[in-house]
């Protein structure tokens with residue numbers, strides 16, 4: 087078994103971590119399985135668990151939300167694990183006949199058997215109560231890889247692909263990413279925000295409450311910053327959690343070599359991002375590079391990722407997708423949080439990722455859409471790699487739905503249903519460095535969850551039929567407008 091022992095909060099020991107299993111005991115503040123809310127998670131001045139200001143008629147309460155009497159609550163894990171890998175991912179923690187309380191700060195206060203919660207909170211008031219009889223509650227889904235800010239579309243390329251053109255044929259002829267770059271450079275910030283907002287709403291309707299969002303259709307500093315401002319605005323204003331990724335090395339811009347583009351990123355883009363981050367204007371979490379033959383080679387990739395890491399960004403990049411590049415070996419060496427795609431990863435790369443606890447973000451829509459060979463999910467899982475999932479939403483892979491991604495992962499990559507659910511919750515949150523606050527229903531984590539109709543075993547609820555349409559609840563504490 088591999089669990090995130092070294093990252094488990096103080097007070098929860100190895101033995102407890104190793105025995106994380108489906109449970110039926112009360113998990114509430116002060117309980118053995120309690121995970122204290124990270125003290126840095128909510129700045130003192132943020133408004134609480136709201137996607138809009140309080141309106142007349144809103145009920146004040148001791149707590150934000152009570153979800154009562156669910157047939158099942160799929161906790162995913164119970165001991166503060168930061169990821170699930172190896173044996174730990176074979177079965178996930180589930181409570182039968184349970185209730186869950188979210189506090190006014192937007193964080194989970196208690197989860198446990200319905201009658202115990204009822205007694206414990208009998209004197210308390212709630213802003214909202216939801217009767218969850220015959221329903222199942224799961225953590226909000228986490229989408230660990232998307233390209234959601236762009237203008238124009240590439241529907242015309244679909245016919246080219248059906249006629250036999252490969253992704254790289256189209257890319258080298260100036261289409262693909264380069265086509266989207268042209269359109270995105272021409273688009274206004276307002277136009278980009280408006281389509282991005284609609285896309286986020288579609289993702290949320292499909293159950294996603296935390297999503298990684300990349301720049302990368304600007305390539306020049308001006309347009310990369312425009313995209314990152316759009317992502318920042320959504321991060322502040324919308325009730326979907328966002329992990330922002332700078333992906334200025336998504337393609338080599340016209341007129342530059344890969345080395346020149348890398349120099350520009352290292353000498354101009356990254357220092358500007360650092361300055362804007364310091365001023366509180368743009369918050370970026372991750373750095374990404376498309377490490378691929380004909381795009382950024384291993385050497386340029388290494389230089390850019392190392393410079394990004396030195397700037398304080400988490401490394402999270404595209405590797406070993408169309409050709410074996412030894413990207414996995416590089417990522418493990420650099421301490422990458424995550425590498426996406428990995429259709430062409432080597433055996434040595436898989437072993438290195440398992441040892442380095444570098445997560446694999448697998449993208450079933452892309453392998454399907456481009457008719458690539460499937461990434462070797464089974465081998466990765468068997469070797470103890472932390473496997474996560476992402477939709478890879480982009481103009482080439484137009485999929486908003488993590489339930490569909492999970493389904494493809496099961497059918498095409500032979501993942502089990504618990505593995506797919508862990509990959510779309512706790513492990514996807516790990517890939518974004520956010521599994522201390524997201525990805526499972528544990529006390530102290532953010533109250534992001536989905537409610538679905540349920541009459542079956544919890545694991546069957548991961549079937550897209552059951553997960554569609556979910557009722558998403560996001561208790562994301564929104565930063566004050568203008569604040570960082």
Ligand SMILES: N=CN[C@@H](CCC(=O)O)C(=O)O
Nearest residue numbers: 262263376452478480481482
């Ligand atoms: N492979 C590189 N980037 C994207 C595709 C982006 C695009 O084609 O616009 C991906 O992850 O699939």
Ligand SMILES: [Zn+2]
Nearest residue numbers: 231233404478
């Ligand atoms: Zn991508």
